[in-house]
Amino acid sequence: MDLVDWDFAVTVGSRLTGPGPQVGADEAHAVVAELREAADRSTPLVREFTGLHAEGGSAPVLVVDRPGWVRANADGFARIMAPISQKLLERKGPPSPFAEAVGSRVTGAEVGLMLGFLSGKVLGQFDPFAEPHGRLLLVAPNIVQVERELGAEPHDFRLWVCLHEETHRVQFTANPWLGRHLMDQMQAVADTIEPAALAEGLRRATDLVRGNGSLLDVVTTPEQREVLDRVTGVMSLLEGHADVVMDGVGPTVVRSVDDIRRKFDVRRKGVGGLDRLLRRLLGLDVKMAQYRDGATFVRHVVDKVGMDDFNVVWSGPETLPSKAEIEDPAAWVARVL
Structure with missing residues (x-):
């Protein structure tokens, strides 16, 4: 038994993706080919700039449409959530208030709504949990839509996006321990989960519409937030590093x-009021802060000690910056270097 009906989540999410930009068949094939070429072209550029070595082709590049992105992320979430699902099922025993309140189909619909919204926003993503070495996803219709909205030169914009996403591929494939570390953090969250507390948090989630915060603020305990703070530090590093590289x-x-x-x-920053509300509820405002704060951290450290010494950050879990160190780069330099 799974806490989430992942197939139903894919069905719901795929129905909400929207049609995307109008693109003829010939143009679509050309876009796909160019994105693959841009990803391949980015590999040596990222390697030279960062000093990180990752073999080309060690993780496949998948150019997908919006439903394809929904399916890929449902598969990824299922792998990430497996420790949490297993822990809850082990502790559940007879039918509990949590099991009665939130069935797998209900949670599948909720996940599907989230994926459907995000499927029109994401340009690309590296999935470090796909076997055997991860995979790089490029969402072709979103890239075309955004380049049109911005009035950007298409060839420039596509390569620019690929530089960011290829940096993520290099980060994980050059440092295989990194994906395992993130999965260990999910296990740490699972080890602290109590079904009754999670159910109470979910019941309070509607308060977010009137207040501040994201869904994570009401479904996590102090112990889980400590783990999530570590994850925030890692994700800020990864996103900020990719932004610095692409620029x-x-x-x-x-x-x-x-x-x-x-x-x-x-x-x-988002566009309309509904878009901004959904971004806040889904924690995307936090994601934007990760880009900004992480890039500030990377630039500060590289300016102070150079790229070679900065790369000590990739040595292992103990050299990763904490959430506090992301905001105080000098503290990381003092502790690690």
């Missing part, structure tokens, strides 16, 4: 990088 490499190969960055930063 550092960009000027040499993307002529309009400054124009793209300026327009893209405006777009990241």
